[in-house]
Amino acid sequence: TGSTRPQRLLRAVQKKATQGDPQSVIATIDDFCRHSEWAMNVGDEKGLILDSIVSEVNPSTALELGTYCGYSTVRIARLLPPGGRCITLEFNPAYAAVARQVIAWAGIQDKVQLVEGPSGDLIPQMKELFGVQTFDFVFLDHWKDRYLPDAKLLEECGLLREGTVLLADNVICPGTPEYLQYVRNSPRYESRYFKSHLEYTKVEDGLEKSVFLG
Ligand SMILES: CNc1ncnc2c1ncn2[C@@H]1O[C@H](/C=C/CNC(=O)c2cc(-c3ccc(F)cc3)cc(O)c2O)[C@@H](O)[C@H]1O
Numbered sequence: 001t002g003s004t005r006p007q008r009l010l011r012a013v014q015k016k017a018t019q020g021d022p023q024s025v026i027a028t029i030d031d032f033c034r035h036s037e038w039a040m041n042v043g044d045e046k047g048l049i050l051d052s053i054v055s056e057v058n059p060s061t062a063l064e065l066g067t068y069c070g071y072s073t074v075r076i077a078r079l080l081p082p083g084g085r086c087i088t089l090e091f092n093p094a095y096a097a098v099a100r101q102v103i104a105w106a107g108i109q110d111k112v113q114l115v116e117g118p119s120g121d122l123i124p125q126m127k128e129l130f131g132v133q134t135f136d137f138v139f140l141d142h143w144k145d146r147y148l149p150d151a152k153l154l155e156e157c158g159l160l161r162e163g164t165v166l167l168a169d170n171v172i173c174p175g176t177p178e179y180l181q182y183v184r185n186s187p188r189y190e191s192r193y194f195k196s197h198l199e200y201t202k203v204e205d206g207l208e209k210s211v212f213l214g
């Protein structure tokens with residue numbers, strides 16, 4: 001019955017990171033993934049690009065698809081303005097349980113609403129469940145073949161406004177070809193690729209920033 005990798009990652013955070021210090025939690029996870037066990041967090045290199053775009057958008061309401069262990073949730077939430085909040089969706093209860101504790105250790109749980117369930121079911125409920133009008137920022141990092149259907153669902157549910165920024169991880173590796181083709185060819189988006197590397201490796205990967213034009 002041993003532990004899982006997310007549980008070992010959490011143990012490293014609780015052992016080495018300073019409670020209430022998001023930067024310390026981020027650094028501990030990056031160190032764990034670089035020197036102990038690789039894990040599919042957005043990582044430090046792409047994380048800096050994520051940070052710069054979150055800071056530029058300065059979102060009041062952010063949405064994250066695919067919490068996993070909460071690494072990017074912490075990166076996003078630590079940069080939110082006062083009163084800002086990040087809603088993050090995760091359908092694996094074991095991952096959600098780890099993420100809650102990582103987010104709590106960082107001390108930013110008051111800025112985060114982690115919702116357990118599949119994005120396809122939860123996105124249509126965002127308005128009624130959480131009083132969301134529209135999202136200012138969306139980070140896509142869940143199953144890669146779900147980026148496109150969920151982007152379209154966000155449009156259909158009226159959850160995007162003129163200027164909403166969608167930021168997608170892994171558009172090269174593992175790759176999200178249908179999503180890329182859509183946002184790069186749709187007149188409703190202004191899209192730009194940020195070249196980087198797959199977390200903790202030298203393999204090419206990157207983030208696609210797509211601004212919804214309304
Ligand atoms: C479909 N709707 C959904 N609703 C809610 N949560 C969902 C979800 N889909 C997936 N999830 C959750 O998101 C997470 C899934 C993320 C999928 N990510 C990847 O596959 C991924 C994979 C790699 C990767 C790259 C190279 C390689 F060799 C091996 C892996 C790198 C990454 O940065 C990745 O993000 C899990 O926590 C899962 O339970």
Ligand SMILES: [Mg+2]
Pocket residue numbers: 040041042141169170
């Ligand atoms: Mg990813």
